[in-house]
Amino acid sequence: MDVRTFWLAGRPATGASELTVTNPHTGKVVGAYSVPTDAQVEEAVAAAAAVAKEAAALPIHVRAEALAHVSRRLAERAEEIAQLITAENGKPLTWARGEVGRAVSTFRFAAEETRRYSGTAMRLDTEPAAAGRLAYVTRVPYGPVLAITPFNFPLNLVAHKVAPAIAVGAPVIVKPAPATPLSSLLLGEILAETALPAGMFSVLPVENERASALVEDPRLPVVSFTGSGPVGYAIMDSVPRKHVVLELGGNAAAVVLADADLDWAASRVALFSNYQAGQSCIAVQRVIVEEAVAEAFTAKLLDAVGTLVTGDPYDDKTQVGPLVSEAAAERVQEWIDEAVAGGAKVLAGGTREGATAAPTVLAEVPHDAKVWCEEVFGPVLAVQVVPSADAAFAAVNDSKYGLQAGIFTRSLDLAFRANRELEVGGLVIGDVPSYRADQMPYGGVKESGVGREGVGSAMEDLTYAKTMVLTGLAL
Structure with a gap:
């Protein structure tokens, strides 16, 4: 059986151990993947931190074309990926095909939003004291994003974290669910085909008990988590000074x-x-x-x-x-x-x-x-x-x-x-x-989470407003 590599700072890598994935319906092994060592995890985090300024300064067309490429390639490989989702997750093919189609749209929406992602100008001379002044407001990524994703949508919920991060110029490290890592590893393969700089993305299929070190690492200022409430709030409580986004579900x-x-x-x-x-x-x-x-x-x-x-x-x-x-x-x-x-x-x-x-x-x-x-x-x-x-x-x-x-x-x-x-x-x-x-704001209140997914909303969540005031202008 082929053992899938993981993605370390944009390149394929293998670790010292392997784990297998079984199909829930048959109980049979459907794949195997290599597990990163602690040293390789450190290398991925260091690479994300090192490339953060370059990533934030990437021209819009580079980010947009990378996202558009991923969308096209997902569409080209749609049936292969749907079969993979069914293999590792067990969901019927009809729903797996729908998930792939949504991921195609998610990356396409992100490419489109990236091309519209520009600053806004605001005249300040509404008061006499601000005559000749203009505010230029841009949004700046907080920095590298740790994306912790669940098993139930092993492609599209990864897309909802990766695509907005790339769109705003933030490096992203994906920690997929141990039960369903194969779809995100295939997504890493497609991301590696783009012109994104080394360090811009990593896909690290580490065991859940090793995730806390990533959560607490100060070089990853944003944690975006989708999963159960107790785990999500434990993450938030453990890093109160980080920007934490939680999608925690409910009983609809x-x-x-x-x-x-x-x-x-x-x-x-x-x-x-x-x-x-x-x-x-x-x-x-x-x-x-x-x-x-x-x-x-x-x-x-x-x-x-x-x-x-x-x-x-x-x-x-x-x-x-x-x-x-x-x-x-x-x-x-x-x-x-x-x-x-x-x-x-x-x-x-x-x-x-x-x-x-x-x-x-x-x-x-x-x-x-x-x-x-x-x-x-x-x-x-x-x-x-x-x-x-x-x-x-x-x-x-x-x-x-x-x-x-x-x-x-x-x-x-x-x-x-x-x-x-x-x-x-x-x-x-x-x-x-x-x-x-996938383009609408999505998220809850009460114990259903904090923040919003949906490409444009997530881009807002991963960034902060930065205001530059120009003075002495003849407006």
Whole structure:
């Protein structure tokens, strides 16, 4: 078996040890990769620090063309990369192909944003004391970025950290999830084809326990992390003087109000409570239904869940594949069993085979059960019936998380009211909360994180404003 190299300051490298990657569906080894030594990690960090000034001064056309090249090459190799994502992550090919397509767009958006990334001028002579003065405001990268990425989108969530960093001229070190490093290593291969200077990027597949040294290294002033809340906040607490960006997930709610199109709502909730095997920060975990339509909606929901195809992720017809590991599926099953022991009723699913958890629908779930109040990160949906829109909005907000929500309604008044009242970072009207456009601001409030992804928003997050005032001008 070929052993994939990692990327050290823009060049391929091998370490002293190797690790393997297994497919969650088959349990078979699908790849191996070399692991950097401590000395090689130090070399990568030193190179990022050394190139930081050169990176910040790179002409816009160099950054933009590098990003455009990555977008083109991802498109050219799309099927190969989708197969790789399915191999290491287990997600069905239909979702893997969608992820590659989104990564193509993410790098294209970044190339476009880079070409628009210029300073702004501001006349200051609005007051007599500032006559002849003009402010020129630019944005400057804080410095090298440590990007810690999760397993559930092993290409596109890496893209959402790498592309904005390159766009603003910041070196980036990627620390991918140990379960799914192969996609990011392939991305490193494509980045190495560009004219970016040595040291501009590294992809270091180190074990999680070695990440703390990178987090604490003062030469990496920015830490961008996507993953679980406890880990994210532990990172923030450990480096209070660093600029930390966190995307931490949630327990996304879809609200079905009495005026909703029930067929559409049921089909969308069924699919997007189970897509990626529920391993998405914005997969539908809670569906809150107005009492007047609860019986009809629940029947349609169960019919829709029953039509989902679960099985081999390499089959084009498969919609629901395995979780990332059998251990993850075991945890999901434990949470279901805990809810049932507390009084919840299983309307569908509730079983597990290996790493695959059956699409599960629960009713009458206690609100202190983990499947309701925590992030289940599995194909589990809890149904709550409420008497009114008031109660529905209160139920959405009754969570420590606040990433995104979806509202099924035809009422423009209710849509704008939801936008005013719901404590979330994003709201989707007429659909599930599981929608994300890669150019839009994306992130949450409360314990769902700090900062925003989305190419333009992330570029803002990785930089600070710098103001130069010109004087003595005849404006």
